[in-house]
Amino acid sequence: MTARQLLLALCLFLCTQFAHAGxxxxxxxxxxxxxxxxxxxxxxxxxxxxxxxxxGAAREPMGLEGVAGLTRALIDLGADGLDETQIAxxxxxxxxxLSGGVDLDRASLTLRTLSMADKRAPAFxxxxxxxxxxxxxxxxxxxxxxxxxxALKEALTRPDAIASKAxxxxxxxxxxxxxxxxxxxxxxxxxxxxxxxxxxxxxxxSATIAIVGDLSHAEAKAVAERLSGGLPAAAAVAELPQxxxxxxxxxxxxxxxxxxxxxxxMPALQRGDPDFFPLAVGNYTLGGGGFVSRLxxxxxxxxxxxxxxxxxxxxxxxxxxxxxxxxxxxxxxAEALQVTRAVLAEFLARGPSEAELxxxxxxxxxxxxxxxxxxxxILENVAMIAFYDLPLDYxxxxxxxxxxxxxxxxxxxxxxxxPAAHLVTVVVAGD
Amino acid sequence: MPMRYVRPIALLIALTTxxxxxxNPHERQLANGxxxxxxxxxxxxxxxxMIWYRAGSMDETNGRTGVAHVxxxxxxxxxxxxxxxxFNRRVAAAGGRDNAFTSRDYTAYFQQVPxxxxxxxxxxxxxxxxxxxLDVNEFAKEIKVVMEERRLRTDDQPQALLYENLNAVAFQxxxxxxxxIGWMTDLQNMTVTDARAWYDDWxxxxxxxxxxxxxxxHQEVFRLAEEHYGMLPTRPxxxxxxxxxxxxxxxxxLTVKAPADLPVVMMAYKVPVIRNVEQDVDPYALEMLAxxxxxxxxxxxxxxxxxxxxxxxxxxxxxxxxxxxxGIFHLHGAPTAGRSRVELEAGLRSELERVKEQGVxxxxxxxxxxxxIASQIYKLDSIFAQAMEIGQLESAGIPHTMNRRLIDKLxxxxxxxxxxxxxxxxxxxxxxxxxxxxxxxxxxxxxxxPFVPRH
Numbered sequence: 001m002t003a004r005q006l007l008l009a010l011c012l013f014l015c016t017q018f019a020h021a022g023x024x025x026x027x028x029x030x031x032x033x034x035x036x037x038x039x040x041x042x043x044x045x046x047x048x049x050x051x052x053x054x055x056g057a058a059r060e061p062m063g064l065e066g067v068a069g070l071t072r073a074l075i076d077l078g079a080d081g082l083d084e085t086q087i088a089x090x091x092x093x094x095x096x097x098l099s100g101g102v103d104l105d106r107a108s109l110t111l112r113t114l115s116m117a118d119k120r121a122p123a124f125x126x127x128x129x130x131x132x133x134x135x136x137x138x139x140x141x142x143x144x145x146x147x148x149x150x151a152l153k154e155a156l157t158r159p160d161a162i163a164s165k166a167x168x169x170x171x172x173x174x175x176x177x178x179x180x181x182x183x184x185x186x187x188x189x190x191x192x193x194x195x196x197x198x199x200x201x202x203x204x205x206s207a208t209i210a211i212v213g214d215l216s217h218a219e220a221k222a223v224a225e226r227l228s229g230g231l232p233a234a235a236a237v238a239e240l241p242q243x244x245x246x247x248x249x250x251x252x253x254x255x256x257x258x259x260x261x262x263x264x265x266m267p268a269l270q271r272g273d274p275d276f277f278p279l280a281v282g283n284y285t286l287g288g289g290g291f292v293s294r295l296x297x298x299x300x301x302x303x304x305x306x307x308x309x310x311x312x313x314x315x316x317x318x319x320x321x322x323x324x325x326x327x328x329x330x331x332x333x334a335e336a337l338q339v340t341r342a343v344l345a346e347f348l349a350r351g352p353s354e355a356e357l358x359x360x361x362x363x364x365x366x367x368x369x370x371x372x373x374x375x376x377x378i379l380e381n382v383a384m385i386a387f388y389d390l391p392l393d394y395x396x397x398x399x400x401x402x403x404x405x406x407x408x409x410x411x412x413x414x415x416x417x418x419p420a421a422h423l424v425t426v427v428v429a430g431d
Numbered sequence: 432m433p434m435r436y437v438r439p440i441a442l443l444i445a446l447t448t449x450x451x452x453x454x455n456p457h458e459r460q461l462a463n464g465x466x467x468x469x470x471x472x473x474x475x476x477x478x479x480x481m482i483w484y485r486a487g488s489m490d491e492t493n494g495r496t497g498v499a500h501v502x503x504x505x506x507x508x509x510x511x512x513x514x515x516x517x518f519n520r521r522v523a524a525a526g527g528r529d530n531a532f533t534s535r536d537y538t539a540y541f542q543q544v545p546x547x548x549x550x551x552x553x554x555x556x557x558x559x560x561x562x563x564x565l566d567v568n569e570f571a572k573e574i575k576v577v578m579e580e581r582r583l584r585t586d587d588q589p590q591a592l593l594y595e596n597l598n599a600v601a602f603q604x605x606x607x608x609x610x611x612i613g614w615m616t617d618l619q620n621m622t623v624t625d626a627r628a629w630y631d632d633w634x635x636x637x638x639x640x641x642x643x644x645x646x647x648x649h650q651e652v653f654r655l656a657e658e659h660y661g662m663l664p665t666r667p668x669x670x671x672x673x674x675x676x677x678x679x680x681x682x683x684x685l686t687v688k689a690p691a692d693l694p695v696v697m698m699a700y701k702v703p704v705i706r707n708v709e710q711d712v713d714p715y716a717l718e719m720l721a722x723x724x725x726x727x728x729x730x731x732x733x734x735x736x737x738x739x740x741x742x743x744x745x746x747x748x749x750x751x752x753x754x755x756x757x758g759i760f761h762l763h764g765a766p767t768a769g770r771s772r773v774e775l776e777a778g779l780r781s782e783l784e785r786v787k788e789q790g791v792x793x794x795x796x797x798x799x800x801x802x803x804i805a806s807q808i809y810k811l812d813s814i815f816a817q818a819m820e821i822g823q824l825e826s827a828g829i830p831h832t833m834n835r836r837l838i839d840k841l842x843x844x845x846x847x848x849x850x851x852x853x854x855x856x857x858x859x860x861x862x863x864x865x866x867x868x869x870x871x872x873x874x875x876x877x878x879x880x881p882f883v884p885r886h
Contacts, residue, residue, distance in 0.1 A: 043474050044811055084738065088729035092798045095805025114805055143741055150744045150768060154693040157872055159587060256690055256873060257587045259579070290528060291507070291519035301516060304575030307583050327583050359524060366526015370543055373475035374812045 022395025023378055025385070026217065030228035032204040037386040038220045039212045039378055045115040047213040048375055049124075050100070050383040051131060051227065054237045055107035055201035058176040058317070066181030067189055067197045070141075070148055072102045074194060075109070075202075077140040080129035084140060087126065096123040098130070104177055105240075105317045106387055107201070110379070115214035124223055132230030134198065141191045149186045156183075160327075163261040163428040166251055170424045171267055171321055175243040203234020210383035212375045240318045243267045245422040255429035260333040261325075263426045264340065268322035268417045269315045271388040275413045277401045279313050279322075282410035284360035285352040286344070287311025287324060292359070298343050299326060305336045311344075317388070322418060333430035348418060351411030365399045456821065456831060457649035459656075463665045464637030467656045468821055468831060469649040472814055478645030479818040480552045481541040482560075483826060486633035488613075489535045489606040489756055490671065497613015498621060498629045500533040501577055505626055506540065507531075508569040510562040515569055518555055525551060533611055536755040537826040543815060546646045553659035556641075560634055561663055570623040578619070581612045589689035589867055593697060597865035600685050601699045605676040607756045635666035640825055644818040676701075676757050683863040691869035693744070696772050697763040698779060701861040702750065702852075704758035708833045708840065713855070714752035715840045716848040717760060722799035723791045723849065724748040724762075724782065731782055731795075732764070742770050742778045753827035760856070772866050783857045790850035800842055807838060 026038045057068045076098055077084040091098055096119070100108035109131060113123035155161035165180055172178025209227060211220045245267060269279055280288075287295035287310050299309045309326035324344065328336040352360065372378055372395070385394050456470035488499050509515035522529040527544035542552045585591045595610045602608035613621075641660070643652050679701055705714045724731050725748040732746040746764035762783075766775040810816045821831040829837070 044808070046809060046812060085729045085734055088727055089794075089798065092727040092729065092802055095801045095808075097805075097809075112809065114808060140738075143738065146741075146767065147737075147744045150693060150765070154691060157690055157692045157869075254873075258582045259587055289523060291516070292523045297516070300576055301572065304572040305579070307576055307580035327579065329579060329582060359520070363523045363526055366524075366545055367528065368526070369475055369477050369545055370526070370528060373477045373814060376812055 022372060022381075022393075022398070025382060025392055025395075027392055028221070028224075030209070030225050032228045032231065034204060034207045034209055034224070034228040034231075035386050035389070036209045036211065036220075036224040036228075037382045037392075038210075038215075038217070038224075039382055040215065040217060040220070041212060041375060041378075042214050044375065045214050046112065046375055047115045047120055047211070047215055048110065048112050048379040049127065049223070049227075050108055050110040050210045050379055052208045052210075052383055052387040053107045053202050054105065054206035054317075055197070056103050056105040057180075058104045058240055059201050059237075060176065060179065060197070062179070063185060064189060064193050064197070065179050065185040066148060066152075067193050068107060068201075069102045069181070070144060070186075070189060071194045071197045071202075072100070072107045073144050073148070074136050074140055075134045075198075076130045077144070078135035078137040080133045082126075082129065083137070087130065090126055091123070094119050094123050096126075098127070104320075108383070124226070128227050128230050131202070131227065132232070136191060136194055136198070138191055141194060145186065145189060148181075149183060152181055152186060153183060159255045159257040159259070159261045159428045162253060162255065163263050163426050166253060166428070167263040167265065167323075167424065167426040168321075170249075170251055170426060171246055171265060172243050173246055175241060175318075177243060177267075177316070177318070177320075199232065200234060201237065202232065204228060204231040205234055206237045207231055208383070208386035210379055210386050212379045212382060243319050245419070246424055248421050248423045250425040250427070252430055253426070253428045254431050257429040258329065259327045260330045260336075260430035261327050261428045262333070262337060262340065262430070263323060263325050264344070264423060265321045265323035266418065266422045266424055267319035269313045270319050271315045271317060272390060273315065275417060276313075276315060278405050278409040278413035279417060281357070281360050281364060281402055281405045282347075282352060282414055283311055283313060284364060285356040286347045289360065289363060294343050294347065295324065295326075295340065298339055299336060303335075303339065305332060305339065309340070330429055330431065333427060337425070337427070337430075345420075348411075348414050348420070351407050351414065354407060357405075357407050357410070361402055361405070364402045368399055455649075457653075458832075459653045461636065461657060461661050463661065463663055464635075465656070465660050465663070466640040467653055467660075468640060468642045468825070469647065469652045470642075470644040470817055470821065471647060471649060472644055472811075472817065473646045475814070476546050476646050477543060477814060478546045478549050478643060478647055479541060479543050479814050480549055480556070481539055481642040481818050481822055482556050482639055483537050483539045483642065483822045484633055484639045485536075485826065486538055486629075486638065487534050487536045487755075488609055488611040490633065491606065491609065491613075494617060495621065495625050495629075496609045496617045497577070497611075498625050499538055500612055501574060501618070501621060502626050502629050503531045503533045503538050503540075504573050504577055505565060505570065505630075506559055506563060508566065508573060509564045510558050511564060512562070513555065513558055515564075515566070518559065521551065521555060527552070534826070535607055535611060537822075539822060541815075541818070549643070549647065549652070550655050550659070553641075553655055557659040557663060560636065560639070560660075563630055563634075565623055565627050565630065567623045570626060574618060574621060577612070578615065581615060581618065585610065585612060586615070589687070589691040589869070590695055592689055593687045593695060593865050593867045596685055596687050597697050597699055597863060600683050600865070601679075601701070601759065601863040602676055602757070605674050605756055607676075632669050635668065636660060636663045637665045638668055640822075642818045642822045642825075644814050644821070679861050679863075682859045684866075685863075686866045686868050688868045688870050690872050691867060693765045693867075694772050694869055695763065695765050695867035696775050696779070697761060697865045698776065699863045699865070700760045700762075700857055702758045702760045702856045704754045705752050705827070705829060705837075708829060708836050711840075712848060713852050714758070715844050716852040717750050717758075717856070718752050718841060719796060719799050719844045720786065720791075720849050720853060721748050721750040721760070722802065723786075723795045726799050726802055732762075732779070735782060736764065736775075736778050740778065741767055743767060743775055746775075746779065753824060753829055755827055776864065783853060786850060786853040787857070790846050793846060796844070796846055796849065803838070803841055
């Protein structure tokens, strides 16, 4: 047996050793047509519910950038005859917590409550009132708009935020993923814009519901039905356009910070794409695997150029980005950039070694239980499966899909997804 | 389990004692002084393994600030049997995640792994407790990484810089005046000998404790601990001088200028922390005060200053009742455009005056207590959070077995006690105020790139 065959045999052995199934997920549709995913777990008296709407920043009409975040921020500030103080006080009285936020695709509302009947019933009702009947009070609108503007102006002084905004604009020059709130767009927003955005995007058509925890199947069904039944009817949500690949290039922005912020990447991966597994397994070796990736080895360990260096794929409804990011003392920007590009080029040219592939699989498969060892983590996974309509056995088959990836597939997938001509680089404070 | 209609407090007691097994968490001390604390939680086939050393930045000396944290980095740089970077590789191969963190009070290392890998983690931790190589070339590279970390987290972060300066002024004698990451000049002049001296001083079984939480049997964990940690020799520890902070005798003020848009005000009042779980009263009342002021969106600071008066875009309060060193109660906020830092400071002070004069309502206090109980139950959802809770209590000198008593004591706090601590501690003599004076970015030259959006 050659060393290579031995490694492969060892991999097969280790990987099957670690094969784990995900939690048992039940799926159904509410009468109003919402997809519900439920994981029953009675080990703790806790219930988590997440409702996701296709109401992320990519849904913002041209010129109204910032309306998605503002709508989400305002949603729990008035509902059903209750003002913001009453809503927050009631949740606190119950020990319940409301969280969530907005990304490019999704607006999320997440409720965590104790499962005792006298806690959960009022918490569910309040949650329903917020989702189904927000009043968007004018005073709260004015105030939250001013707060958003203050936060944005502050962010626009920070090198990381400046870099990120320029990076997304460069990767998605003519796509909603690249449009972002500006002080001008925020200032121009009116309360009517929020009402219209809510009416168009928080409807029953696009909502998905994920429930994890201490409820029976029948109870979960009733909760989902009640939540879904209150949602306003809204028009079907249109497909997001497909992004065009950007012209590659480099952009430099001056800043007085001590460190330069470097970002390299391009649009690369969509949710549900079969290339997900080769890219995820390959990226572990390139820049994803905690302290053991090639980028960490070359940039941090060997040369001390950065504290943090990473790469990742962020699959979205449409092509989401591949990104490499690091920060380095500005005097050594050129060296850091050169080293980083060399690592990427070498990986694109040759892919991982068999030993690296084995290490990646051992970690990704072996650490699978760590991805699901709390209700909170299960909820995140299940909500993602629900929103992007991934196969119900996505978690069950995760290990198997990782295990089957070959080095050749990784190399081919990286070459297919990351053509060098389209790579975008942004450097802030590199002067 | 018939727990569905039980009141939360009774439920919490049930969950933290009987359901998890009698005596859980379990504890044993090895002959070399190392304590092993095990909490069985069998919800998932994973385990968190942590080792806590009672040595943090507060144990450092002038000229060598940051050495506790630098050593934490060097702990991943190899021993004679486990080469540089090999620790991380082995944890990764075990399907695990690992990291470490340094605080003022302690340095802690952890791995989260599938349960079968616990023994291997113990072997690795035991090896680096005594056999660290501290190679001069590895040190030369890693100290650069730490300087990058300081630039990233402090030098280029106006609010972190403000906090660092606030501590350096609020404390003049106690080593809490020093930032955990160390002053840049000390990092620039640090040598591998400094790191070696720190390691030899503090990395000993009699200055550490192990916390294991997860799908394990405690007897088996004790046996593994004996096997891997048992042979490490006890070492004499340096004498710790108290370096007590003298009473502050007047308000201190400072300003930090940095590139930013939002001004910030941070107020720091000297207050006590828990030294005697049973006899203390004030630290528990201060915790409740923090919850009434800033425990939720409708708590006083957000409700009054942000929402009703629109004086601030954000306002908060924080207080930690457990620490080895002296306590601080923080109030902080950022004024709304058009309102000044002076006005915001006055607004924050007026909230304290209101409590001093009128106290807090029964509803507010009940709400804070309901949140406290819920948060204790929610904590049970995370194996890592449970390990952290045990480790942090112990780091402050509070036995983990007192956790339930802490909750009881918090539940016992009265409205009168909250008012009394506000009157007692929130005086100008014990106050330090730090202000961030935002500086505009230098006029940006026209970008050289084709990408930049026009506006």
